Amino acid sequence: MRRFGLASVALAAFLAPFGAWAQGAPAGDAGGKIDTLEKLQGMQSTGTAAAAEIPQTGKRADAIRKTLAKIKLPPGFKIDLYAIVPDARQIAVGPNAGVLFVGTRKTKVYTVTDRDKDRVADEVRPFAPGVTFKDPNAVCFSRDGVLFIGELNRVLSFPAAEFFYENPDVALNVVVKQGELIPASEESFNHSARVCKFGPDGKLYIALGQPHNVPPKDKLDLYAKTGIGGIIRMSPLGKEREVYATGVRNSVGLDFSREDKALWFTDNQVDGMGDDIPPGELNRVSKPGENFGFPWYGGGKIRTVEYKDETPPKDVVFPQVELPPHAADLGMTFYNAKMFPETYRGGIFTAEHGSWNRTQPLGARVMFTPVKDGKAGEPKPFAVGWLTDDGEYLGRPVDVAVLQDGSLLVSDDTTGAIYRISYEAP
Template sequence: MKTFTLGALATAVALLVAGAVQAQAPNIENLKQMKVSGVDPSMPPVPQEGKNAAALRENLKRVKLPPGFKIELYAVVPDARHMAVAPSTNMLFVGTRKSTVWAVTDRNSDGVADEVKPFAPSAKFHVPNGVCWTKDGFLIVVEHNRVLNFPAAEFFYEGGDVAVIETVAQGKLIPPEEESYNHHARTCRIGPDGMLYITLGQPYNVQPRNKIDLFNKVGIGGIVRMNAFDGSKREVYATGIRNSVGIEFNPKDKTVWFTDNQTDGMGDDIPNGEINRATRAGQFFGYPWKQGKTRMTDFGYDKDPLPANITDPQVYMDAHAADLGLAFYTGKTFPAKYQGGLFSAQHGSWNRTTPIGARIMFTSLKADGTADKTEVFADGWLDADTGLYRGRPVDVAMMKDGSMLVSDDFAGALYRISYSAP
């Protein structure tokens, strides 16, 4: 029997990783030049009917909505996370925290997806959670440590090879030595200025003091913006954020809204989750000195004077409900109460003795564009009798017909919420 030393094992792992990176590089170079990568073009679709789909529909009967609203299964999509609804066709792209971006298509325009299959498998994605569109129809995919841009993706997604622009090369979004499996899911949006905005979670429960300067410089624990095509003009837009996994622009006043996930291990009811609003570049949102209404005790942050320039949250959410994706309602079919308001998804708690979350929230706005009232809009994925999750909402997205999609990475599905006057 052969014995391996730790050093030999580390060397073997390093060689395997290096081999995987080298295998990816030619693929990207071929795609950038519109050349064939050699990947198998056959992409079997995800079954949309059967026992699993029937069970998902049965679970949706437990979801409570305001009068006049109904929720239906839109598509079976494994590990479904953040969504990007296509600008010109009845399809969308769905990111995951694994290695797949899904192309979801409603080919007969009946309000239910007909086909779900992998997008651009030759790109070999790594945690492609963040998906968003440029104004002229380029699909942005933000991975853990890379940003790719796919021209006209909604029209050229049928095969395994798709033209790509490498906006940020592998290992250039954050320093590779700061990569972590913790808080590594990025989200993105194109701003009114045409720039690409990306949320970058910091990888610690509470970041140590010796990381603050580096993180502020790079934008880890914040939001960065850059040119969506070549990554130029990069700057840190906002700091003092623990782990935002949801960003959106208010189309009325162009302000940036984002969620922030709270620190674990401080008890069931603190600190509050946050929905924040940024009105300009350079704002600081308090972390790690403060989150919600709570001072951070790790590394003695609570002994420091509280920084004077903190921008407080617009909404204080329940602790540990895990607020993720959010979107403004831009349709016309929901009642007037909801038009122009903010919907947001709560993934549900893990760090709590009594689970909370797994629901969709709604926040109305005041005339000045700030938050007014927040209430539960859709609830029921958390079984009150057993404390078990039957689903965990991640993101919300608005469809052109005025309906709203909800993604669920636990059940592996997209749901469609629509309204008809009772």
């Protein structure tokens, strides 16, 4: 307890210049702990005990390593178990100490620490255990190192989270209050996993998947106004909210090109149209306000049955690349590091979660798409082997992120793990 008291004093001193970050209107916790957020906003103790660590050794770790021995990669690459993280999905790499913050579709966000820098996690434990999260899939850092967590219908920020995460009480700010990210009437278990990323303009970008396979026509105006089925952006304080892109069914992967600052995103397309249509999408936003075609198009240039007699909006932007149908491309990242060979630099890695309603399962792999001068080349499999010839999933990749040493992290919510792919010249 003495350690936490000292940490609280240090945190208060550190946060003093932040002002608005450490303050905000009181807001109740979605899980019913009404005073938890109020206390944390005021940097007061909630009396929450430190969360228990997640074991990193034993049968589970051994079984995962056995599976990883079957994964095929290009020459010179190898894959290892980095951490066991239950329900692991979106990954945010701390810009200073390299601590990972890992979102889930459950009620927890996890921290992953590699203290001795041997590229294997030493400690994994829940973050901010006093806060009850709801579907906290979205985790991302601002340029000045503030952690943002996007839930089903709320956004929180945590100043200095990377330095004070060991304390169960962490300072926070309510960026978007519970029930104000989307209309409460549109909350759903379907397509509820948000993703977030900070742009070169310093604004927070959030993808809002819409809850239907294909939405009814009477929902279109509401969705266009609120950004459901699109991408919104706002200031780090939750102000100046605007709809940045529309015509998006369910994007679970965003990143910005270092080359031209453009936003790229994956999009998962309509189910139930057959095994081989429609394709998935990798898209590029060239300016605010662009429409990417959904629900008039189910993926690529394939029209949906529900909107086949409707006139699509003018100037629909079609994907840079059509991805394999129903492979469920989720997380994506540009590779701007130096560990991998030159051919990978500036390109995009994407995580395919794998199909769920296809006669012959497809996906469960990491793909690579080269990018040059703002144009995408042909996507190719990079890491494969989580889907057996018999159609059994040994794992389902969700997100990809670049560690500070240039290696590639891959999350897997089926095995509950994070893998690390590294390279040494053969």
